[in-house]
Amino acid sequence: MRGLWLLSGVLLACGPGPNPETRLTELRVIQIVAEPPEVAPGELSIATVTVVDPEERGVEVLTWTCTDLGDGCLEAELPLELWTRVQSPVDEQVEHIVGVPGELAPLLEEIPALPTTVYALACEPGLCPVIDDIVRGRATGTELADVDALMRGLPITGVSLASRFVFLSSAAPEERNANPVATPDFLEERLISDADSLKLRFVVDDDTDVVAYGLADAGGFSMPAEDVVDGAVECEWFAPKNQRQTRLYVAFEDGEGGAALWRGTVTLPE
């Protein structure tokens, strides 16, 4: 039996009503969508990072890429400004350009799907010295290779680090993985709820198994994850008792690096 008590506790954390895991109560990087999610050496991918700051204390976002073959980030040999960026989000988002050196092409003969990792570190002002070091040119880049060591030196609240794999591939463009396309099957401009719950249905275009993850800054979705079945998924959101306007997010993941994000706002009637 051993650890099964614990494991069963995790499985049992669902039930009718809003699931607390779906409620955004603190600063969090909720999504990184790389377009395209699979690239060839010498190509670029644009990573769009979405950061939710429920308490609106302001936030700085450090983004960087790391291709680690066991000896740290290959990018560390390059000037920092080529593979790191510090930005303030605009409409909750920042972008990072993922450049893949053409020199990696020979490696793909040995490792067909070589991942590079896109990191996004969001911090409330003053909490992350590494951001200040990069802005002031004091960083060397080696401190970004071991993210566990980096996070050990940072506070657990007011800081959020997220990562996504972008796969380097030598496959033909039409054979590479693409991001899923999730189309709302409802009128977004009429997202005004007058009921206790709201059902959001999406039509998803993708040839892989996509899972939808609902998040909200108030209330909550019934399930942290919903499988897309027959090209569609429905997520049920439960309204809060005392907040009129709520931001809703539904992230889509195909499990192979492909991702999408839908954002919307619900205004409850007086």
Add this chain to the structure above:
Amino acid sequence: MLGLLVQSAAPVLAIAGEPVLPTLMSAVPAVYPPERLASGVEATVVFELDIDETGQVTRLRVVESAGDDFDRAAEQALRDYRFTPALDEGGEAVTATIQYAYSFEADAAPPVSVEGTVREAGTRVALSAATVRAVGPEGLVRNVDVDDTGTFRLAGLALGEWELTIEGPGLEPEAVPITVAEGKVAQVTVYLVTSKPWEAAAYDEVVDVVGRRTQAEITERTLTADEIRYLPGTNGDVVRVVQNLPGVARPPLNVGQLIIRGVDPEDSAYYLDGGQIPLVFHFGGLSTVLASDLLDEVAFLPGNYGVRYGRRIGGLVDLRTTASLPDRSKGYASVDVFQAALYHTQLVGDRTALTVSGRRSYVDAILNPILNNGNATIRAPRYYDGQLRLVHELPAGTLDVLFLLSDDRFRVLGDDDDEDEVQIAFTTSFQKLRAQARTSLGKRWRNESTLVVGPEAQTFGLAPDGEAFEKNLGITLREEASRLASSSGGLGWRFGADVQIDRFSFLYDVDFQDETEEGAIWSYRPALYAEPTIRWRGLQVVPGLRGDARLDDTGYSAASLDPRLTVRQELGPVPALKIAVGRYSQYPLAREVQPRPEGVGNPDLRPEWALQTGIGLELDISRAWSIEINRYYNWLNDLIVGREDAFRFFTGPPPVGPFDTRPYANAGTGRVAGIESLIKLQTDRTTGWLAATVSRSVRQDRPNEPEELFAYDQPLVLNALVSHQLPKRWRLGARIRYGSGNPYTPVVNRRYELTSRTFIPVYGKRSSERLPPFFSADVRIDKDYVYEKWTLTTYLDLQNATNRQNIEVIGWTYDFAEEEPTTGLPVLPAFGFRGEW
């Protein structure tokens, strides 16, 4: 056949003047021994009688014997003789000593009036320490003792109504009316209740419930007595008492594993009569996998054991079944909140006994409402076991065949779409046939041949398609010859060979494993051992040598040679000093050496080994109190480290990280040091002990890495138990447990991996935090209701009486923002019934 008064040739009493000798007033006939009467044998027994001032016989002494049966029969009758008292020259009554001859004449033998049997109520065991007082018409009184077979006879009683009163020490007296009629023998069977067992003659020995041996082991604690099943917190299970002995740390969630002297549970072993079995406790540690009544003793050897045992660097528990036939057919049926059990052993003829036993839990029905939440349903541990045993006495030994099976199952069912969908399934089962022949070879030599054969399996399923199993078809053969050294001095020997043949198969295909692994191997593990015992005066020296080898069909091979030495010196009649040192080897698991492509193992691994040292002192303070102190220091070498952490779901409490995912290597070392003390109280009414263990266990996974605490390092463990017998067959017991919390590695931050949408913990310094101490107080009360042929025992075992919320395992919220520990069970009133016949 009347008694003949004989004047003493030399009266002890000197009577001055005109003394008057005693004269017989009333005599009662003795019961003629039936066998003697049938064969017409006659006899005369001459006694010397002391007669007091009232004319009563106060002392008898046989002067001329006619054989035990005649002597006893005459003595019984003479006790009821009445004399006129002897008078001195002043006419005052005085004591006198005379000689008296009692003659048995077959033709004049009085008819037997009453034949009776006296048995203990409940057990039906013949009681010999009882007397019968018969009061008849016109105040006639007869007394007779019950003989060794629990029977009594009265002969020549006057016709009419009589009342028999049967009594004895610790027994509730019983009065039985009878009618003595012409030409009839009144038959009586009386069942006496032992209201104060500690006063009854049948219980005149104080049984040491936690015994110790003076053989090869420096520390061998044997659990033997039935008293143990009354101890609180054990649910009547003898083996569970091991969990309260020195050297044993408490596992998280009380899962039933034994953490002995600071090593992992899988580094210790369980044996049944010397043959290994995969587990000893059912899920949750609620019960042993076989009926306690099958066991003669439970031997707990925390370390420095002899060469008979091997292949482990930790301690062991050896369940030893009763070697001899039971004294009677007997059994029990029990029902409590966790399980129901049935046990019966039947004597078949004089040389054979057949035993059937089994149990089935229904703890799921009790715990499910507590554990269940939301849409899923926990099928809490369900287990059953069964045993079938045949014991046959040979002309010079015993043949013993035991079949046992055990099956445990745990499941979590249901998700949003399908309430019957299995989310988690865990099973563990085994079926074993154990055959053993013990024969005497003469001149203190004996031979023991043991075969243990049968499959065992553990399976694990995790939705949607995760699967893992470990299966083994094991065959263990042991052949051992031993000669006990005389207690007064001399040389003893133990020679043995054991072979373990395993067909081991495994599959690990679950999401949290890096790679799928599977394999099936045959493994041959022969061993030879020899151990002389040298005794000279108070000194006992036991050197031993054990050689182990292993050969797998994958080509893996390894060998080890383990020398061991134990010295014991009696320091006078009471204390004893013990010193031991030894090497202990443990071979890698199949998956650890399974080479690619099937496995991810390292075929170059060597056996792990431990150097165990110990010194101990035994001291009996008084008849009731004793102390035992052991100091041990163990070095662990060539420990296999690497990706083993992730497999703990089969072998121990849940791993919570961080995990070592590097390849397997013999790179680890460890040190374990501790002091164990056991203070025992053992009287005829009270059993109890205080077990204290102070220890420290550390590991260094690789030479250049920092030393860290062992995952279950518990610097202080205290267990105090007491059980006291009260009159009217009440018993009251209490247990208090305290244990340091286990160390754990804190989560200091987290990161969010978006492809899997999971938070990944960032751990701080390894084993730098410790859970709060564990504390629990248990209370137990028992009451026996004794009926003529069976006994009903009811009990209430209040576990965690203070309802303390003990943190068992650390955990975190889904995003690792906060600690979310798992606590143990709340106050749990366990009650049950046991009917014993």
